[in-house]
Amino acid sequence: MEDVDVLVVGAGPAGSTAAASLARHGHRVLLVEEHDRVGHPVQCAGLVSERVLELAGSRRFVVGPVRGAEVYGPGRAHLRFQSPTPRAFVIDRAGLDVFLADRAARAGARIETGTKFDRLVGAVNGVAVARLTRAGGEAFDVRTRLVIGADGVASAVARAFRLRRPVEILPAFEAEFPECPADPDSVGVYLGRTIAPGLFGWWIPDGAGGARIGVAATADGTTARSYFDRFCERLRSLHGWRLRSPTSYIVSGIPIGRVPRTSGARVLLVGDAAAQVKPLSGGGIFTGMRCAELAAATAHDALTRDDLGAATLAAYDAAWQKELGAEIDGALYLRRLFLKLTDDELERIVEALGAADLEATIVAFGDIDFPTGVARRLLRQSPSLVRLVPKALSALFGDSGLRAPDLDFGSRRQAR
Ligand SMILES: Cc1cc2nc3c(=O)[nH]c(=O)nc-3n(C[C@H](O)[C@H](O)[C@H](O)COP(=O)(O)OP(=O)(O)OC[C@H]3O[C@@H](n4cnc5c(N)ncnc54)[C@H](O)[C@@H]3O)c2cc1C
Known part of the structure; x- marks a missing residue:
């Protein structure tokens, strides 16, 4: 032996x-x-930050930089961010x-x-x-x-x-398409309970003229494949994309929790x-x-x-x-809020984030590995966002008799 x-x-x-x-x-x-x-x-x-390239000590598997993002609400509200420098990388x-x-x-x-x-x-x-x-x-x-x-x-x-x-396992379904109808150095994120309750749908250019398009959603009895088909339908109705047959599929799960x-x-x-x-x-x-x-x-x-x-x-x-741990706990807290939001509330949040000063904050402070920092800034900066979020807070804490917590979860944790 x-x-x-x-x-x-x-x-x-x-x-x-x-x-x-x-x-x-x-x-x-x-x-x-x-x-x-x-x-x-x-x-x-295959979307990663510069930190992954540093941990690997190499950039040889990078297929393209990502400078922008488009975020769509469940209706027609959407935002576009563009940064002069790469904010993430698509990798092989x-x-x-x-x-x-x-x-x-x-x-x-x-x-x-x-x-x-x-x-x-x-x-x-x-x-x-x-x-x-x-x-x-x-x-x-x-x-x-x-x-x-x-x-x-x-x-x-x-x-x-x-x-x-x-932990919660979110079923995910992703397909590779030989064409990329969208901006080749951006990524797209689509929110909404019909296409992806519990997370979102996405497209990511593959750096070779194609795109990776997928969804991950709460396991609620509807298959990830069905959510994926609905998402493709949404891309068709929203952008007029008529995607050809995919070249490969991925079916997997994403563990969320502690x-x-x-x-x-x-x-x-x-x-x-x-x-x-x-x-x-x-x-x-x-x-x-x-x-x-x-x-x-x-x-x-x-x-x-x-x-x-x-x-x-x-x-x-x-x-x-x-x-x-603090980042993951903060993100789990925000996710619990996100899960309570109706499509109408999500749509209004995307609209509110479209305000010019908030877009600037997202571009300046957005960090795909530590997203709670920019979320905290946005909540502090925007009265209209804070007006939308307390509904979710009261839905979360309403029945328990608990007081809605201070949104600054960083300092709450230190105080414990
Ligand atoms: C659809 C989808 C899209 C994603 N997109 C992104 C993204 O863009 N960016 C990002 O950062 N993360 C993304 N993720 C998450 C990311 O893929 C995982 O977090 C990451 O792969 C975890 O790495 P790991 O080494 O822990 O596990 P894995 O990459 O899953 O590796 C585990 C390995 O263990 C092997 N294995 C399993 N069981 C056994 C066994 N019993 N004996 C021997 N070998 C075994 C498996 O074959 C596998 O090779 C995505 C996940 C999914 C499902």
Whole structure:
């Protein structure tokens, strides 16, 4: 039976980032990926911030800059932002995953594709034994001091270690089209309960003349595919777009919420497995990669001290929550408000955001990784927005007898 220091499950951005960092420190790392090819199938729209390029240390997978955005309400209200400098980047997502896995391999990690983490089969001398299965069905066991679950939204590692994940999974459906009828350096966001209750519909140019068009919505019994068809119909009626047949589809899920514990004895969860996803957009590449770096730092310390107990590894929970917890909590709070809004209220909010000074604030302070900062500024700056939002606040707190909270959730948290 093979012995390793760390078994990393899942060669997505989070798993490969953790594997590279730990291998660089000289630990014996085995990175397993259930698919035969890293990066495939692609399950992502591929819109990221500059921070992701910095974390990767490369720009080679960038296919185009994004300078503008168009946001549509459920009716005809819409806004357009344009920035002189790139505010985000469209990437070749499979290219990013391959680049990161390659970086892990160059650092010394051993990668086995077509190999799935199945379950834990016990412990030998306090070391975990994991059962892995190859694509052909052959099962084999590995002894490991630590398991890092980077195995995405349906994490088998979380299940094996009994780490509870009470999160909402938003079904998502996205298709790639060979044409892009819209501005090639902008992205489009469409709000409304008919097309995407709970999140939004989007188009993102793919940098090669085509577009990625998709929706993610609350799981309410209507399939993501049905929401997608309604969204395409909306694009037809609003813009007159008649899209040809898509070249590929993605069906996946986006985890939104808080996992109470992302560590335990001999285990850490990172990325989508830990629901380290931005609740207002569903984006998780930046958060997953950054948390993977923090997980690797805690793991390196624990492996060096040979203490892989739950108390030592809990330092990882504290580290990522210190850095991203306030943003995620603030965004979850805003999302709860968003879920209470009617289509009519959403339409009026988009209208109100069209005021020139608010557009300027969005362009100056908008940040796709930390959107609550600009939301706070907008609420402070606009009386008409604040007049719309309290309705949602009273709907949220009305029955509970709680007082509507101060909108400055940053300072509320510090006061706790
Ligand atoms: C439609 C859609 C569009 C999105 N668009 C964006 C976007 O534009 N920008 C953004 O930042 N985020 C986006 N996201 C979210 C983003 O894709 C995820 O947050 C990100 O991929 C999480 O990275 P990860 O490494 O945690 O997990 P994943 O990328 O899901 O990687 C997990 C890996 O683990 C493997 N695996 C799973 N189970 C096992 C097992 N038992 N054994 C071995 N391997 C296993 C999987 O095959 C996979 O390769 C989107 C998501 C969806 C669904």
